[in-house]
Amino acid sequence: MTKERSKHxxxxxxxxxxxxxxxGSELLTENLERGSADMPLSRGLxxxxxDSSLPPADKPFALNTTLxxxxxxxxxxxxxxxxxxxxxxxxxNRLLLPRGWFTPVTPGTQYVTLGGMVAAxxxxxxxxVDGDFGDHVTRLxxxxxxxxxxxxxxxxxxxxxYGSIGGMGLLGHILEVEFTMRRVPSPWIWQExxxxxxxxxxxxxxxxxxxxxxxxxxxxxxxAGGANLGRGILMKGRWATADEAPKxxxxxxxxxxxxxDFPSWALGRLSVRxxxxxxxxxHFRKETRGLVGPQSFFYxxxxxxxxxxxxxxxxxxxxxxxxxxxxxxxxxxxxxEILSARxxxxxxxxxxxxxxxxxxxxxxxxxxxxxxxxxxxxDDTQALIDALNEQLxxxxxxxxxxxxxxxxxxxxxAMEPRLAEFERLRDVWxxxxxxxxxxxxxxxxxxx
Amino acid sequence: xKHQNHAGQHDVGRRVAFLGAxxxxxxxxxxxxxxAGDALFLLGREAAELExxxxxxxxxxxxxxxxxxxxxxxxxxxxxxxxDAAVQALGGLDVVVLTAGIFASQQALEDDAELLARxxxxxxxxxxxxxxxARRRLLAHGGGTLCVFSSVAGERGRKPVVLYGASKAGLxxxxxxxxxxxxxxxxxxxxxxxxxxRTSMTAGLPEPPFAGDPDDVARTVLRAIDRGQAVVYAPxxxxxxxxxxxxxxxxxxxxxxx
Numbered sequence: 001m002t003k004e005r006s007k008h009x010x011x012x013x014x015x016x017x018x019x020x021x022x023x024g025s026e027l028l029t030e031n032l033e034r035g036s037a038d039m040p041l042s043r044g045l046x047x048x049x050x051d052s053s054l055p056p057a058d059k060p061f062a063l064n065t066t067l068x069x070x071x072x073x074x075x076x077x078x079x080x081x082x083x084x085x086x087x088x089x090x091x092x093n094r095l096l097l098p099r100g101w102f103t104p105v106t107p108g109t110q111y112v113t114l115g116g117m118v119a120a121x122x123x124x125x126x127x128x129v130d131g132d133f134g135d136h137v138t139r140l141x142x143x144x145x146x147x148x149x150x151x152x153x154x155x156x157x158x159x160x161x162y163g164s165i166g167g168m169g170l171l172g173h174i175l176e177v178e179f180t181m182r183r184v185p186s187p188w189i190w191q192e193x194x195x196x197x198x199x200x201x202x203x204x205x206x207x208x209x210x211x212x213x214x215x216x217x218x219x220x221x222x223x224a225g226g227a228n229l230g231r232g233i234l235m236k237g238r239w240a241t242a243d244e245a246p247k248x249x250x251x252x253x254x255x256x257x258x259x260x261d262f263p264s265w266a267l268g269r270l271s272v273r274x275x276x277x278x279x280x281x282x283h284f285r286k287e288t289r290g291l292v293g294p295q296s297f298f299y300x301x302x303x304x305x306x307x308x309x310x311x312x313x314x315x316x317x318x319x320x321x322x323x324x325x326x327x328x329x330x331x332x333x334x335x336x337e338i339l340s341a342r343x344x345x346x347x348x349x350x351x352x353x354x355x356x357x358x359x360x361x362x363x364x365x366x367x368x369x370x371x372x373x374x375x376x377x378x379d380d381t382q383a384l385i386d387a388l389n390e391q392l393x394x395x396x397x398x399x400x401x402x403x404x405x406x407x408x409x410x411x412x413x414a415m416e417p418r419l420a421e422f423e424r425l426r427d428v429w430x431x432x433x434x435x436x437x438x439x440x441x442x443x444x445x446x447x448x
Numbered sequence: 449x450k451h452q453n454h455a456g457q458h459d460v461g462r463r464v465a466f467l468g469a470x471x472x473x474x475x476x477x478x479x480x481x482x483x484a485g486d487a488l489f490l491l492g493r494e495a496a497e498l499e500x501x502x503x504x505x506x507x508x509x510x511x512x513x514x515x516x517x518x519x520x521x522x523x524x525x526x527x528x529x530x531x532d533a534a535v536q537a538l539g540g541l542d543v544v545v546l547t548a549g550i551f552a553s554q555q556a557l558e559d560d561a562e563l564l565a566r567x568x569x570x571x572x573x574x575x576x577x578x579x580x581x582a583r584r585r586l587l588a589h590g591g592g593t594l595c596v597f598s599s600v601a602g603e604r605g606r607k608p609v610v611l612y613g614a615s616k617a618g619l620x621x622x623x624x625x626x627x628x629x630x631x632x633x634x635x636x637x638x639x640x641x642x643x644x645x646r647t648s649m650t651a652g653l654p655e656p657p658f659a660g661d662p663d664d665v666a667r668t669v670l671r672a673i674d675r676g677q678a679v680v681y682a683p684x685x686x687x688x689x690x691x692x693x694x695x696x697x698x699x700x701x702x703x704x705x706x
Contacts, residue, residue: 026651030470
């Protein structure tokens with residue numbers, strides 16, 4: 001009975017997680033099929049760091065999908081689930097984990113929508129075994145640029161299907177997602193951690209752990225230099241068996257809000273050094289093992305709501321690059337050396353080995369190593385990103401669009417030979433480029 | 449099948465007929481009821497929408513299959529058959545929820561007499577007619593809860609909600625009387641007075657302090673149903689806000705802009 005109305009406040013802006021913002025307003029409606037008509041872009045919970053979810057300057061509107069969050073079918077035999085694209089992973093976890101089901105792939109936050117998980121073809125700690133979210137998607141309901149609403153799958157409009165997985169919402173609005181949930185033996189994780197001395201040891205440790213563990217990731221102390229460059233903690237995990245798990249499910253963790261922005265000096269070099277040192281020392285026992293809840297295992301940062309505020313008013317960016325297996329040995333070390341030489345204090349750095357190429361035309365993961373570095377926005381951040389990208393080009397790697405806000409188009413074009421194929425798909429499905437984002441204007445060369 | 453006992457508690461789950469469960473606060477409340485194991489029957493205008501919400505509520509844990517029937521607040525003829533279908537499918541009736549209604553800004557209503565007439569009709573006249581049909585059926589089954597979403601807009605005549613507020617004031621007054629008249633016979637009438645809640649209905653409006661989410665409202669309302677309350681403000685801080693506004697002298701209300 002209610003009328004759908006859009007936010008048309010004068011001078012309003014939309015922003016990504018890292019506080020990168022652009023002029024724009026959102027249409028908030030439960031009905032994506034109606035709401036997506038004539039919209040340049042859909043957007044979910046806005047967890048992409050840069051400008052992926054921000055509309056182009058000439059058409060400053062985005063369809064917010066978060067009210068379209070109904071589960072439309074769930075088969076408790078096969079795990080096949082179909083839902084509206086705005087359903088949050090957090091809600092799915094809250095509802096189905098107690099019943100023994102979990103998403104086949106989760107990113108490092110559960111405050112993402114299914115549509116966003118497809119659009120970014122997200123990966124997680126099990127990439128080396130299970131690939132990306134797109135590997136588990138069976139069908140998508142899309143609204144394409146000519147206003148048709150149609151299903152696509154590996155059998156039906158396969159080009160649209162694979163183009164949309166990892167396609168950043170640029171081939172059409174994702175209205176519904178069908179994918180296969182996975183049975184888990186308990187709602188607990190068996191986790192083991194170990195200290196790793198430096199970046200070269202890290203690469204070896206990750207590939208060794210991959211043989212025995214379905215889930216692995218490394219946290220890197222990116223302040224330590226010299227012989228300690230790239231030291232950190234390797235985390236390995238698997239779902240605990242019903243026998244190992246306690247009778248009760250893990251407690252939901254409280255989620256304190258950060259009520260204010262940290263002042264810019266707070267993330268100066270000294271405080272970052274202290275944080276990293278503390279984190280590393282916490283693991284002075286060298287090894288830990290035991291049961292942990294999925295929240296602390298998969299989503300450690302979700303515990304602090306609005307944690308981007310740690311980076312203050314100017315926000316931050318994340319640089320995530322894939323160093324392919326074809327790169328000469330030592331690629332991760334060379335990348336960290338650039339960070340270290342430029343003194344770019346990174347609050348958090350994450351390393352993960354990938355073993356499978358994503359199914360999407362523009363999927364980020366491929367066999368190799370990915371490094372993700374959180375970098376506060378400062379006057380010299382652009383130069384640091386440029387240097388990291390130039391190194392990445394030499395290694396034959398590429399960046400993750402869902403994190404990016406500062407890559408230059410010439411770098412992007414040079415590192416994405418797949419772009420021509422993606423643009424060909426856009427010529428088929430959206431020749432007028434009705435679907436665009438601030439990011440596609442910046443990187444793909446779309447009109448603004 | 450066990451119904452509710454005196455304290456409004458339930459042991460097997462309520463049997464609920466719901467008009468307005470496909471969207472907004474209605475969707476949130478229906479989901480909470482489904483998670484509590486209630487049996488639900490949905491009323492609404494669009495069959496496709498009802499089917500989608502029925503599937504969602506089954507996934508959320510509603511007891512049995514979630515049925516639905518067409519019912520349109522603009523068509524009073526549709527009320528009785530839809531409620532009968534609900535009673536039939538649920539094998540009785542413990543709760544009827546009405547969250548549907550129309551909202552429009554004061555300016556839009558002043559500019560469009562047709563819209564105004566429609567809003568007054570739907571939000572007052574037809575809502576009352578629906579409640580009368582629901583009331584008869586609940587009483588015929590020994591009582592139960594009639595839970596209706598009115599608004600804090602009906603508490604005082606206020607500049608930004610003169611017309612919408614008038615329809616809600618009328619509705620609230622009717623619900624209060626209904627509660628007084630029939631409580632002894634086992635009918636509990638719960639008037640829900642939501643403050644500003646972020647839904648598609650309020651998208652684009654400037655957000656006041658104490659704005660809440662549909663889920664906050666749903667939790668508060670479900671607790672009120674369990675306790676057999678007559679009035680509930682949601683989210684909770686609006687109770688205090690409205691206590692102040694109710695006592696402001698007219699001379700002040702004339703000057704302020706809320």
